[in-house]
Structures are given as structure tokens and as C-alpha cells.
Amino acid sequence: MINNNPIGLFDSGIGGTSIWKEIHQLLPFENTIYLADSKNAPYGEKTKEQIIDLSFKNTEFLLQQNCKLIVVACNTATTNAIKELRAHFKVPFIGIEPAIKPAALHSKTQKIGILATKGTLNSSLFAKNVEQFHTIQIIEQIGYGLVELIESGQIESEKMNTLLKEYLTPMIKSDIDYLVLGCSHYPYLVPQIKKILPNHITIIDSGEAVARQTKKILEDLVGFRDAHGSQHVFYTNSNPSVLETILGNTYPVLSKDF
Incomplete structure (x- = not known):
């Protein structure tokens, strides 16, 4: 065709x-x-x-x-x-949609983090997807301010780095081994995120x-x-x-x- x-x-x-x-x-x-x-x-x-x-x-x-x-x-x-x-x-x-399934299926610690917008994390479709993986602990974090910084060209700014550390540190302490990026803007933050995360944590997007x-x-x-x-x-x-x-x-x- x-x-x-x-x-x-x-x-x-x-x-x-x-x-x-x-x-x-x-x-x-x-x-x-x-x-x-x-x-x-x-x-x-x-x-x-x-x-x-x-x-x-x-x-x-x-x-x-x-x-x-x-x-x-x-x-x-x-x-x-x-x-x-x-x-x-x-x-x-x-x-x-956030790539929860591959992260959940491959997680060895049974703990995964998801960084997404408020609108995604609060949606009924997201809640429905999460229900399938009730044996997995999912640490959710709203990425307040990240999209605005990306849209204004401040991807590598100190303010961006400060926010990412604030959002990711609790996930690291919770022993996640996968971080799901639940916003299409966030792949542009991977270089900064990799500097914060330990090497054993896999970053995944859709x-x-x-x-x-x-x-x-x-x-x-x-x-x-x-x-x-x-x-x-x-x-x-x-x-x-x-x-x-x-x-x-x-x-x-x-x-x-x-």
C-alpha cells in the first residue's frame, strides 16, 4: 500500500x-x-x-x-x-506512555522510579497501567519545572542540575534499578541524569x-x-x-x- x-x-x-x-x-x-x-x-x-x-x-x-x-x-x-x-x-x-512494563519485567530489585509530569502521573490511564504490576514498588516523582527549563534552553543549567538531584536522590536511596522517563522532553536530560545516577540504574524511555x-x-x-x-x-x-x-x-x- x-x-x-x-x-x-x-x-x-x-x-x-x-x-x-x-x-x-x-x-x-x-x-x-x-x-x-x-x-x-x-x-x-x-x-x-x-x-x-x-x-x-x-x-x-x-x-x-x-x-x-x-x-x-x-x-x-x-x-x-x-x-x-x-x-x-x-x-x-x-x-x-511511560515504559513501565519493560522496567518492571527486568527489575531485579523490584523497585523502579518514574519521573513524569503531574498530568501523566495523575491520569486514570497511568493508574490502570500501574495496577498490572502490583508486586513492583514504583517510586513516582513529578518533574516540577523541568519542562519549563528545557523549553527556555536551560538544559545544562545549574538550576536543572539542582532539580534533578532533588528528584532522583530519593529514588537512588530507595534502591531502584530502572528509571522510567515519563515525558518526551526528558530524554534530553539523560546526560545530566547519568551524572547523578549510579551506573547500575538503567534509564528507559518510550x-x-x-x-x-x-x-x-x-x-x-x-x-x-x-x-x-x-x-x-x-x-x-x-x-x-x-x-x-x-x-x-x-x-x-x-x-x-x-
């Missing part, structure tokens, strides 16, 4: 580019359109109704660009809005799994692009410089008020 329309992705800012990179690496010939709703970041501090409303607006924009598949590259939007998105729109959706699922949906339902030389367009409703830096100044970033 051939389908040359682009894959659409949206997130509450630049964080979902960590998911985009995994998808692009696995599917290099697919065109993509990425929507960064940085103006409304972080979604994790908003109500469920607000998150659903923003997710609908993002989806409608991507559908106007003829996207054949939409990746909700945001844990908070997935856990709070993907059910409503799938009920309202006909296009296939792929969500991103990017690779989302890329594999995207490929499967294209194969089973939507169709692959049949040409070489892909095109990638990035939109933001905030200062484009941070997104441009994250992308290595390789792709065009268009400012759009939405």
Missing part, C-alpha cells in the same frame, strides 16, 4: 522531537510535520479538559496538512486525551517503541511513502531558536500562532 502523505506529530513543545528522531531513524523516507505547542507548555499542569482541547486543536492543524497518521508525542496528552481523539477523528493515532509501532501501523493500515529523499517541517508558536538548536539547525522551523 502506497501513501505519500506525511506523518504528523505534536507535543507541548520541543520534547516530542525525541520521539521524532526515533521515527525518522527507523523510517528515513517518510515525510513528517511536527507541531510544537510551546506556548501552552507544560501540559502536565493543565486540567484534563484543557489538555483535550489543546490536543484537538493540534490534531485539526495536522489534518489540514493532510497527515496520514498522528503521533501524540506527549505522555500527558496521550494519557489524558487519546481516547477522545480516537473517538472523534478517523485518522490512526499512536500515543506515548521513543524506540513508538517508532516501531508507527512502522507497524503504516504497514498494516496506512501505507508507506514510495519515494526517497524525505522532507520535514517543524512548526512552533513560540521562539523558534530553542527548537532550531535541538534540531541542530538542520531543518526549517516555521513560526505559527495557534
